[in-house]
Structures are given as structure tokens and as C-alpha cells.
Amino acid sequence: MNNSIKSLLAVLFGLIAGAILMLVTGHNPIEGYMYLIQGGLKNPERIGNTLATATPLVLTGLSVAFAFRTGLFNIGAAGQMLFGGFCATAIGLSLDLPRGILLPLMILIGFVGGALWAVIPGFLKAKYNVHEVVSTIMMNWVAYWTVYYVVPAYFKGASLETESRQLPPDAMLHQQWLSDLFQGSYVNLGFFIAIIAVLIVAFIINKTTLGYELKAVGFNRHAAEYAGIAVQRSIVLSMFISGGIAGLAGVAQYTGNASSIQIGILPTQGFDGIAVSLLGANTPLGVFASALFFGLLYSGRGFMNAMTEIPPEIADSIIAIIIYFAATSILIERLIHKLKVRRIANKKQGEQDHVDNA
Amino acid sequence: MDYVVEMVGIRKEFPGIVANDDITIRLKKGEIHALLGENGAGKSTLMSILFGMYQPDRGMIKVNGREVRISNPNVANRLGIGMVHQHFKLVEPFTVTENIILGSETRKYFFGLDIRTAAKRVEQLSQRYGLNVDPYAKIENISVGMQQRVEILKMLYRDAEVLIFDEPTAVLTPQEINDLQEIMRKLVSEGKSIILITHKLKEIKAVADRCTVIRRGKTIGTVDVAETSREEMAEMMVGRSVSFTVDKTEGHPGDVVLEIESLNVKNSKKVNALKSFSLNVNAGEILGIAGVDGNGQTELVEAITGLRPIESGTVVLKGKKLNGLSIRQRNNSGIAHIPEDRQKRGLVLDYTLEENLILEVYNQPPYSKRGLLRSEAISQHADHIIQSFDVRSGTGGSSIVRSMSGGNQQKAIIGREVERDPDLLIAVQPTRGLDVGSIEYIHKRLVEQRDKGKAVLLISLELDEVLNLSDRIAVINNGELVGIVKSSETNERELGLMMAGYRKEEAAHE
Numbered sequence: 001m002n003n004s005i006k007s008l009l010a011v012l013f014g015l016i017a018g019a020i021l022m023l024v025t026g027h028n029p030i031e032g033y034m035y036l037i038q039g040g041l042k043n044p045e046r047i048g049n050t051l052a053t054a055t056p057l058v059l060t061g062l063s064v065a066f067a068f069r070t071g072l073f074n075i076g077a078a079g080q081m082l083f084g085g086f087c088a089t090a091i092g093l094s095l096d097l098p099r100g101i102l103l104p105l106m107i108l109i110g111f112v113g114g115a116l117w118a119v120i121p122g123f124l125k126a127k128y129n130v131h132e133v134v135s136t137i138m139m140n141w142v143a144y145w146t147v148y149y150v151v152p153a154y155f156k157g158a159s160l161e162t163e164s165r166q167l168p169p170d171a172m173l174h175q176q177w178l179s180d181l182f183q184g185s186y187v188n189l190g191f192f193i194a195i196i197a198v199l200i201v202a203f204i205i206n207k208t209t210l211g212y213e214l215k216a217v218g219f220n221r222h223a224a225e226y227a228g229i230a231v232q233r234s235i236v237l238s239m240f241i242s243g244g245i246a247g248l249a250g251v252a253q254y255t256g257n258a259s260s261i262q263i264g265i266l267p268t269q270g271f272d273g274i275a276v277s278l279l280g281a282n283t284p285l286g287v288f289a290s291a292l293f294f295g296l297l298y299s300g301r302g303f304m305n306a307m308t309e310i311p312p313e314i315a316d317s318i319i320a321i322i323i324y325f326a327a328t329s330i331l332i333e334r335l336i337h338k339l340k341v342r343r344i345a346n347k348k349q350g351e352q353d354h355v356d357n358a
Numbered sequence: 359m360d361y362v363v364e365m366v367g368i369r370k371e372f373p374g375i376v377a378n379d380d381i382t383i384r385l386k387k388g389e390i391h392a393l394l395g396e397n398g399a400g401k402s403t404l405m406s407i408l409f410g411m412y413q414p415d416r417g418m419i420k421v422n423g424r425e426v427r428i429s430n431p432n433v434a435n436r437l438g439i440g441m442v443h444q445h446f447k448l449v450e451p452f453t454v455t456e457n458i459i460l461g462s463e464t465r466k467y468f469f470g471l472d473i474r475t476a477a478k479r480v481e482q483l484s485q486r487y488g489l490n491v492d493p494y495a496k497i498e499n500i501s502v503g504m505q506q507r508v509e510i511l512k513m514l515y516r517d518a519e520v521l522i523f524d525e526p527t528a529v530l531t532p533q534e535i536n537d538l539q540e541i542m543r544k545l546v547s548e549g550k551s552i553i554l555i556t557h558k559l560k561e562i563k564a565v566a567d568r569c570t571v572i573r574r575g576k577t578i579g580t581v582d583v584a585e586t587s588r589e590e591m592a593e594m595m596v597g598r599s600v601s602f603t604v605d606k607t608e609g610h611p612g613d614v615v616l617e618i619e620s621l622n623v624k625n626s627k628k629v630n631a632l633k634s635f636s637l638n639v640n641a642g643e644i645l646g647i648a649g650v651d652g653n654g655q656t657e658l659v660e661a662i663t664g665l666r667p668i669e670s671g672t673v674v675l676k677g678k679k680l681n682g683l684s685i686r687q688r689n690n691s692g693i694a695h696i697p698e699d700r701q702k703r704g705l706v707l708d709y710t711l712e713e714n715l716i717l718e719v720y721n722q723p724p725y726s727k728r729g730l731l732r733s734e735a736i737s738q739h740a741d742h743i744i745q746s747f748d749v750r751s752g753t754g755g756s757s758i759v760r761s762m763s764g765g766n767q768q769k770a771i772i773g774r775e776v777e778r779d780p781d782l783l784i785a786v787q788p789t790r791g792l793d794v795g796s797i798e799y800i801h802k803r804l805v806e807q808r809d810k811g812k813a814v815l816l817i818s819l820e821l822d823e824v825l826n827l828s829d830r831i832a833v834i835n836n837g838e839l840v841g842i843v844k845s846s847e848t849n850e851r852e853l854g855l856m857m858a859g860y861r862k863e864e865a866a867h868e
Contacts, residue, residue: 207730207731208729208730208731209720209721209726209729209730209731210729212713212720212731213720213721215709216706216709216717219706219707219708219709220702220705220706220707220708222702222703223702223703223704223705223706223717224706225665225685225703226663226665226685226695226697226703226704226717227685227686227689227717227718228684228685228686228687228688228689228718229686230684
């Protein structure tokens with residue numbers, strides 16, 4: 001069955017379940033959803049903020065999806081994002097270069113930082129068959145504690161102990177014309193990075209020999225080996241790209257949506273990326289769409305909370321339920337199949353009756 | 359007439375394909391009834407319907423004369439229908455008895471598991487039907503043949519009256535096949551009825567009473583096995599006459615293509631699998647390797663193709679030393695390889711047919727240019743192979759290979775490898791699990807390669823195949839070359855002795 005239909009059904013069921021939750025807790029779901037949507041899309045500023053919220057989600061979702069398509073389960077996008085963002089911030093705070101050089105350099109270093117963080121698990125997997133789920137999770141905590149100690153030691157903020165200095169305006173993805181276009185929103189160049197990344201990944205996966213190799217290794221390592229594909233190199237390369245994309249999410253988050261890096265926080269977008277990827281059926285365009293939807297829920301829930309008594313956690317619950325339905329899409333598939341079979345059977349019965357009558 | 363099971367006018371459609379189209383099969387009490395058909399003819403679908411895994415779109419099933427609706431396998435079990443699957447469904451670390459009672463455990467004091475009573479019953483059944491199974495043995499410690507008997511016992515323990523055997527001999531050695539046939543005869547003599555799904559005519563001739571042949575989802579007919587020849591049944595199955603001997607003329611061997619010189623290779627357990635093995639294969643000949651499974655054949659192939667490192671010795675292809683070269687470099691030097699396990703090594707099952715047909719050449723022109731795949735060239739290539747090798751699939755080149763039948767998967771691999779126009783074609787078990795039609799076709803293609811002047815290295819566990827196809831036969835035993843004989847000057851008996859490790863001279867005197 002078509003994957004996009006499955007995902008849309010999962011979303012629909014999630015929204016229905018959310019409505020029931022609102023009803024049960026004594027609120028009006030129509031009102032709730034109205035404000036939720038308004039909160040995300042009411043005016044250009046809110047639309048811009050939704051896009052900005054979605055940006056890191058697009059990238060982490062893309063990171064997870066890319067790894068998944070090549071047979072790897074990268075659940076360390078959080079650590080890769082944090083470390084990539086940290087590297088970019090460090091460059092932004094240390095180097096005094098013209099904006100036109102500094103920004104590309106930060107993006108590049110952010111990519112490399114995230115990639116590095118994923119290459120280590122990739123190497124361990126290729127060489128010693130260490131499962132990437134374990135090693136990427138551990139790398140999350142290495143990133144967490146590295147940032148925890150290095151930021152206060154070298155990039156301490158003026159007043160706050162728990163975050164780095166503010167980035168200078170030239171070292172941020174913030175762009176005035178873009179903010180003006182969206183009437184003061186904090187949407188920034190990160191969104192374009194996300195779009196470009198989606199297009200590049202879609203291209204690599206579907207059109208290149210590299211994508212062919214990586215997918216072949218993911219589907220069947222033995223057959224890839226038989227065909228002469230360098231399996232170990234492919235695994236490392238695949239993790240490199242996946243981690244690099246997660247690193248870009250860090251760049252977008254810490255030098256675009258925010259202007260400094262906080263310590264003691266593992267970015268939640270890293271884990272949300274798994275859900276985004278799942279709902280997007282691991283395809284680049286699907287990831288893009290589902291990240292926008294998640295961005296809408298996240299940015300609209302504050303407004304809903306302000307205008308009604310509905311707690312913002314409802315939005316999280318809806319997301320959780322959607323993920324449930326997306327993950328169990330096999331059930332939905334079966335349901336649809338059953339309905340279809342019954343319809344065909346009924347139709348045949350009808351034809352049979354018709355023939356009999358004639 | 360007294361039928362235990364009747365399936366009348368069964369039709370089952372899947373998206374894009376009619377698997378069963380008006381099939382009728384009637385099983386008499388106390389008979390062995392063979393269900394014969396090519397791969398993909400609809401045998402498995404039909405039996406899945408009888409076993410309650412699919413619902414027929416049309417048709418009627420009667421058990422003991424009563425019309426029934428079998429909505430799931432539990433219903434089938436209650437009706438006394440049991441299935442011995444091709445791939446056993448056993449829990450390895452459990453004992454025989456534990457596996458047999460799984461799902462219908464005998465209880466004591468409500469909670470306690472009563473193994474002893476169950477084991478006693480297993481023992482009794484085992485004796486009654488001559489199965490000779492130890493109820494307390496662990497599955498992981500018993501042979502494949504024994505495991506199959508456990509599967510049979512499982513059905514008997516549940517009082518099955520009708521037993522369905524799905525390709526039961528595919529995993530057995532010749533001796534085990536004889537034993538199984540003995541058991542089947544014993545079962546029917548005790549009043550059970552058996553449906554035997556197979557495409558091996560030899561076995562039908564050996565045990566079956568009647569045989570229903572289906573082709574492309576339709577019943578062709580039901581015949582009395584004793585009165586029908588092998589050729590007649592084969593013709594019913596494939597729809598044209600089939601020859602069982604390979605048509606080939608005398609070979610004209612040319613220069614040496616592959617030279618293997620005192621090769622030593624270790625297996626995955628780090629034990630020597632090949633011991634100073636030397637062999638030459640010439641252009642224009644088929645060299646067959648005969649041997650009992652696990653005597654170093656796999657390691658030999660892997661050492662030549664680069665999948666396994668060489669400890670010492672040399673492999674030379676057309677004067678070029680292959681030692682130390684990567685798999686890809688060897689592929690490009692002129693080796694093509696039809697692998698032993700087509701689903702594990704030979705295909706990416708989740709790729710389309712098109713994508714699988716460029717598995718080794720995707721990075722070469724015309725299939726790609728500067729790292730970009732060229733879909734037009736890829737589908738042209740696929741269409742060419744699909745046509746010239748008669749690869750059948752639901753939607754041509756864009757079919758997912760997983761959905762294709764085994765025979766067509768194999769034809770696709772053979773097409774892919776032959777089209778690469780290699781100097782050396784290594785064919786490992788090229789016809790395993792295939793029906794006579796496909797086997798005949800594949801054999802023809804291999805001989806054709808030989809006649810074109812290619813060197814063909816054939817490795818097969820089927821002695822018939824090695825004898826029929828090869829020009830020369832090298833016998834391998836315990837990683838050592840026992841001897842090389844001309845296939846025109848040897849016979850099954852001599853080869854059998856050599857496979858057991860007797861030298862040629864010794865074998866001649868036996």
C-alpha cells in the first residue's frame with residue numbers, strides 16, 4: 001500500500017485520539033485544534049516560527065532516514081547534532097572572518113563534527129560488529145559531557161554559567177530580509193540548509209551509484225560483498241553522511257534558532273528525528289513533510305495553551321499516538337486489506353446475483 | 359467413493375496474478391497422493407488454503423464428505439489436517455517432546471508441565487510408525503532427517519489423519535530419503551492419508567499412488583502413478599516434452615583458463631578446509647566437482663572469487679595471479695559466479711529485478727556515468743536478459759525480486775552472470791530446488807557456455823547433474839583432491855567410492 005496514505009492515516013488517527021483526550025479532560029477539541037493550528041499558521045511570523053521549529057527536525061529526521069535506508073539504526077542523532085552545533089559555535093566564537101566566509105565554514109565544520117561523532121560507531125560496526133544502537137547512544141553521552149565541560153572552560157557566557165557566549169551577528173544564520181519577510185519571525189538560513197539537504201539526499205539515494213551501493217549493503221550485506229562492493233567502507237561512509245546531516249541540525253539549532261549553546265541538555269530533536277523519519281516512511285520528501293507537521297504541533301501548542309485551558313502536553317500526546325500508529329502501520333494495512341477484500345467479495349456476490357437473476 | 363479431503367474448483371487470486379484457477383484435487387483414504395507442479399504453479403497456495411492460511415475466492419473444500427470452512431490453521435488441525443513444512447518450525451534448545459507438545463501441553467495439577475506422560479506417548483507413536491526418535495534428545499543435537507521426523511510426530515501427536523508433506527526431501531541425504539519413504543508407506547498402512555508436494559518425479563514414482571498435476575494454477579489431470587511414465591508426468595507438468603539427459607556433443611577443450619596450485623584455505627572455524635588442492639580448468643570444458651556436502655567445495659569457490667582469504671598456494675586466471683586481488687578486481691578479470699545460496703549471496707531481494715541485474719556492473723558504463731545511474735541503459739539491459747533467459751515476474755524489470763519464484767530468481771542470476779561474458783563461469787548448485795523444466799533449461803545454457811569456449815566450473819551435490827553435464831569430474835573429499843576422471847569413463851559407483859575417500863585405483867579394485 002502507498003506509504004503516504006499510511007502516514008496520513010496515522011496522523012488522522014492521532015488527531016482523533018487527541019480530540020478524545022481533550023473531550024475526556026473536559027475541553028472542546030474543535031476549539032483546541034483551531035488554536036493549535038492558528039498558533040502555527042495564524043500570521044507570517046507564526047508561519048516563519050513553525051518553519052524554524054521544523055528545520056532541525058527535517059535534518060535529524062533526514063539523518064535517521066538516510067542511515068535507515070542503508071541498513072543502520074542511527075539513534076545517536078542527538079549527540080551528533082549537539083557536537084556538530086558545538087563545533088560550529090566554537091568556530092563562530094573563535095574566528096573573526098567576513099560573514100561570507102565564516103558561515104560556510106561553520107556549516108562545513110558543523111557537518112564534519114556531527115559526521116565524526118557517527119563515524120566512530122560506524123567504524124566499530126564495520127570492523128568489530130559492535131551494534132550501532134549501543135555505540136551511538138554512548139556517543140550521545142560523550143557529546144553531552146564534552147560540551148558540559150568545554151563550553152564553560154573556553155566559551156563561558158558573560159552572565160550565565162550554563163551557556164556559551166552569544167554569537168556575534170555575523171556568525172549567525174539569522175538573516176534580516178528573511179525575518180522581515182516573515183514579519184519578525186526567527187526563521188533563518190537554516191531552513192534553506194534543510195531544503196538543500198533534503199534534495200541532495202534524495203538525489204544520492206535514488207540516482208547515484210553511491211546510493212545504490214549503500215542501499216545494497218543495507219538490504220543484504222552478503223550480496224553486496226559478492227558483488228564486490230566494499231561493505232565496511234560503505235558502513236562507515238553511510239554513518240559519516242548520516243552524522244553530518246545531524247550535525248547540520250545542530251548548526252541550524254544553535255547558530256540559527258538560538259544564538260548560544262546551552263550545557264546539560266541533549267537536544268530532543270535528535271530523538272524526534274526517529275519519529276519524523278518513521279512517519280515520513282524514510283523517504284527524504286516524506287521526512288520533510290512530517291517534520292513540518294511536527295513543527296506545526298510544537299509551535300502551535302503554546303498558543304493553544306494560552307488561549308484555552310488545554311495543557312500543551314496534549315500536543316506531545318498526539319505526537320506520541322501518531323508515532324504509535326505509524327509504527328504499527330502494518331495493522332492499518334491489514335484493516336484496509338480486509339475492507340478491500342470484503343468490498344470485492346460483496347461486489348462479486350452482487351455480480352453473481354445479477355447473473356443468477358438474468 | 360470415499361474421499362478424506364476434496365478440494366473442488368478452488369480459485370485464489372493475488373494482486374496481479376491468479377495463483378489457483380479452478381483446481382480440483384481429491385484425496386482417498388490411505389493413499390499417498392502427489393501434487394506435482396513447477397515452481398510457481400500454485401502448489402503452495404493450494405495447500406495454504408487447505409491449511410487455513412488463505413481463504414479461497416471460489417470453490418469448495420470437503421473433509422470426510424462434509425463441506426467445511428477452514429478459517430485458520432487451528433481449524434485445520436481440529437479437522438485432522440497436519441502439515442510438515444519444508445522449513446522446520448522447531449525450537450533448537452528444546453527436547454523432542456517439548457517441541458512436540460508446544461501449544462498443546464499436557465498439564466498436571468493445573469500449573470505443572472507433565473513431560474513424562476507426553477514423552478511416553480511420543481515414544482509409543484514413534485514405535486508404532488517406526489520413526490525411532492528419542493523423546494528426550496535435544497533438537498540441536500539431532501540430524502536434519504530426525505528433525506523432520508519430529509515434525510511428523512508433531513502431527514501424529516495431534517491425531518492428524520491427513521498429512522501434507524511440503525517438498526520433504528529437499529534437505530535430506532539419499533539414505534534419509536529412503537528412510538522417509540519407508541515411513542510414509544508405514545503411515546498409510548496404518549490408515550493415514552498423505553499429500554506429497556514435490557516436483558521430483560523420481561520420488562513420486564517411488565512412493566505415490568496417484569498424482570495430480572497442476573500447471574499455471576490449473577489442474578491438468580490426476581493420473582495413476584503405476585501406469586504413467588516419468589516422461590508423461592513431466593510433460594503434463596511443463597506442457598511440452600522434457601529430456602532427462604543433457605544433450606551435448608564432445609567438448610573441445612582449449613587452453614588452461616584457471617590454474618589452482620597447492621591451495622590451502624581455512625574455513626570459518628579456522629580449520630583447514632582445503633589441503634594443497636590443485637586443479638586446472640580449460641577453456642571449452644565443464645569441470646564438475648563431486649563430493650559430499652561440506653568437504654571443501656564452498657571454501658574452494660570462495661577462495662577463487664575472493665570471498666575468503668587464501669592461506670597459501672596460488673590461483674591463476676589466464677596467466678594472471680588472483681591472490682590478493684579484491685572481489686571486484688577478480689570479477690572484472692573475467693570471473694562470473696552463480697552462488698550457492700541465491701537469496702543470501704546472489705540477490706538483493708528488496709531491490710527490483712532491474713537493479714539486481716546490474717549488481718556487479720552498476721558502476722560501469724553504460725549503466726552509470728560519473729557516479730550517476732542511467733535508468734534507460736539499466737532497463738534495456740534488464741529487458742534483454744528477461745527476454746533471452748525467459749525470466750518471468752509480475753511486472754517485468756520493476757518487480758521486486760522477493761516476489762519472484764525461486765526458479766525465476768535463479769534464471770535471473772544465470773542471465774546476469776552469463777551476460778557478463780566471463781572467461782570462467784563458476785556455477786554452484788545451479789539447479790537446487792528447481793523443477794525439471796528450469797533444470798533442463800539451465801543445463802542447456804551451461805553447455806552453451808562451454809561450446810562458446812568458456813571454462814565452466816560446476817559444483818553440485820547432485821551426482822546425476824555432475825555426471826550428465828561435466829566433461830571431467832574432480833572428486834573432493836575432506837578438502838583434498840581424490841582424483842580426476844573423465845565423465846565418459848566413470849559411473850555413479852566409482853564416483854561414490856571416490857567421494858568416500860578411496861583413490862581411483864582403489865575404487866577400481868573394490
